[in-house]
């Protein structure tokens with residue numbers, strides 16, 4: 001085993017150097033504070049490994065993303081979302097017999113408790129679906145014992161799609177459509193979203209495949225903001241539903257999963273204002289403008305985001321297969337072309353990320369813009385669950401508790417009220 005030596009205030013300290021299965025190097029500083037009294041400072045955790053994990057591998061320089069060793073391109077081309085859920089959670093793709101059982105379980109646990117329907121009544125129609133989703137997922141812990149984790153994993157995966165579609169029906173004032181056991185996971189979701197009573201609804205195979213693709217591409221992304229939140233909350237011993245609900249809240253932010261909604265709003269704003277794409281890109285480069293090119297840049301990918309490449313091709317194909325044209329796709333492609341040849345974006349290694357093209361596909365499927373982040377959450381569920389399960393099973397897991405570098409006032413006396421008043425005059 002190799003050693004890294006730290007020279008601190010004239011003293012040397014040795015730390016083991018660990019190597020991941022893909023050759024990544026990590027300095028194990030677990031003993032740093034005990035040995036030296038010092039801590040590391042890494043705001044945003046860009047250089048900090050918070051755990052070891054065997055679920056997802058990303059090489060941001062080479063644009064590689066693999067779930068349990070399988071390239072995202074292979075899974076996107078051949079697997080169903082349910083198979084990918086199984087892969088992430090159990091470590092291997094299912095055999096046909098395993099898939100049959102898993103699929104059946106996911107179907108049979110789709111109903112939510114009838115009492116939970118009343119919760120939807122309490123939300124205003126304008127409620128953001130992410131507010132409803134996080135509240136409902138946390139509420140599941142009120143109905144199911146936290147001691148049956150394997151079944152709770154099935155319940156969570158299965159009921160989340162019902163909750164997301166009920167949130168949509170609530171927002172448009174339509175009656176809830178119950179899940180149908182004869183349909184697949186994705187078909188079921190689409191019929192709960194778009195069917196209306198007394199009318200037949202059939203999910204187009206093109207839309208069904210596009211939905212599988214989108215969910216697969218979002219299924220895991222190692223220790224990102226929401227996944228780290230799930231692990232952080234779970235490390236305190238909080239139950240599965242509470243931990244995932246926290247992850248949903250973290251995903252909501254515009255710098256994370258909320259970016260997909262912002263991309264479409266940005267594209268619409270460009271078209272409606274008549275502003276040129278080039279002018280928008282210029283504005284996004286100005287620090288004080290408060291404007292960014294949403295859907296561009298990534299903490300890990302510094303060359304290209306393989307998910308964006310897959311989605312760009314899929315957007316073209318799906319629109320063609322559905323006989324649709326979306327002017328926002330033209331604006332997106334124009335923005336991409338301008339940004340990719342602009343030194344500002346080249347120097348900072350800013351490329352389109354998964355959110356840049358996902359919204360075009362969601363729109364083609366009839367999913368409204370404010371539902372996009374909830375769709376991301378639906379896709380990310382198996383990843384959060386797999387990461388939570390891995391953390392719970394890891395004997396070395398401790399409650400997550402970072403340190404800080406204190407930069408506030410040093411010790412001082414409490415002044416009398418008179419002195420404080422005198423100081424303000």
Ligand code: COA
Pocket residue numbers: 254255256257259284285291292293294295296297298299300348350353354355
């Ligand atoms: N538009 C314009 N400038 C951007 C940018 C964008 N989308 N993303 C990053 N930059 C600039 C930053 O201003 C910074 O410039 P500086 O070095 O002159 O200060 C530089 O690029 C590095 O960005 P930084 O914010 O430090 O990178 P990060 O790793 O902390 O953040 C993101 C990554 C994803 C949060 C960031 O790129 C971003 O906000 N993107 C838009 C939101 C988005 O699409 N999020 C979805 C991620 S999947």
